[in-house]
Every structure is written in structure tokens, then in C-alpha cells.
Amino acid sequence: MLDHIGIHTNQFDRLTHFYESVLAPLGYSKLASYEDAAGFGSDKPELWIGTAQAKPTPIHIALAAPGSAAVDAFYAAALAGGGKDNGPPGLRPDYSPGYYAAFVLDPDGNNIEAVYHQPA
Incomplete structure (x- = not known):
């Protein structure tokens, strides 16, 4: 449904440096860079970071991970890069069977999740 x-x-x-480090374990990198915007993805920019004049309202984004090890690496990179724990890596069967995820707050307070849907 979503393009970006x-x-x-x-x-x-x-924030750009933060996302460069935490997205790498998920297989994403910075694909576009401008004075006031940067785009991250694997084939095309799907997540954009842009400047704002006022403090924005935090949002929640769930990013697809290729496996549980990538979720773990995302979480470690986020904490090392200045993110705050908002839910350590682990199974969350109350979400759905095989739902393996970790949650961090980025430096702006956005709730960023890496999730891998393990096969049933």
C-alpha cells in the first residue's frame, strides 16, 4: 500500500546518522541525499528524513527485517547510536504467531520497530 x-x-x-547505522543490519542504506532530506531503502528511497521548523509529533514505524538476527542487530545498533529501549528483541505471540520484534525510540522520540515474521 505505501510507497514511502x-x-x-x-x-x-x-537523525540521518542514527538511521544510517540502525538500518544497515536490516539491509537498508542511504540512497538519496540533499541539503535538507535523505532517503533510505534497498532498491529505492522508502523512508525519508527531512528538516522541520518546529518539533514534530513522534510517530511509529515498523521496518521489515530479513530474520531475527537482523532484528537483534538493529536493536544493538540503535542503542549504541543513541536510541532508547522501548521493547527488547523477542517473540510477541500476542501480536501474531512468529512475530519477532524490537522497539527503540530514536533521538526525536519516534517509536521505530524492526519486525520479522517467523514461518509458522
Whole structure:
């Protein structure tokens, strides 16, 4: 359904560097870079970071991971990069069977999730 999504920040450089490190374990990298925007993805930019004049309202984004080890690596990279724990890696059977995820708050307070749907 979605083609891309954007996060606005008044800490553009900090957030761009944060996402460069936490998206790498999921197989995503910075594919586009402009003075006030950066796009991340695997084939095309799907997550955009852009500048905002005022402090934006935090949002929740769930990112697909290729496996549970990638979820673990995402979580470790996020904490090392200045993110805050919002739910450690693990199964969440109350969401759905095989739902393996980790949650972190980025430097702007956005709730970023990496999720892998394990085969049943």
C-alpha cells in the first residue's frame, strides 16, 4: 500500500546518522541525499528524513527485517547510536504467531520497530 514515508526532524544531521547505522543490519542504506532530506531503502528511497521548523509529533514505524538476527542487530545498533529501549528483541505471540520484534525510540522520540515474521 505505501510507497514511502517521511519523518520530519529539527536534528537532521543527528537523525540521518542514527538511521544510517540502525538500518544497515536490516539491509537498508542511504540512497538519496540533499541539503535538507535523505532517503533510505534497498532498491529505492522508502523512508525519508527531512528538516522541520518546529518539533514534530513522534510517530511509529515498523521496518521489515530479513530474520531475527537482523532484528537483534538493529536493536544493538540503535542503542549504541543513541536510541532508547522501548521493547527488547523477542517473540510477541500476542501480536501474531512468529512475530519477532524490537522497539527503540530514536533521538526525536519516534517509536521505530524492526519486525520479522517467523514461518509458522
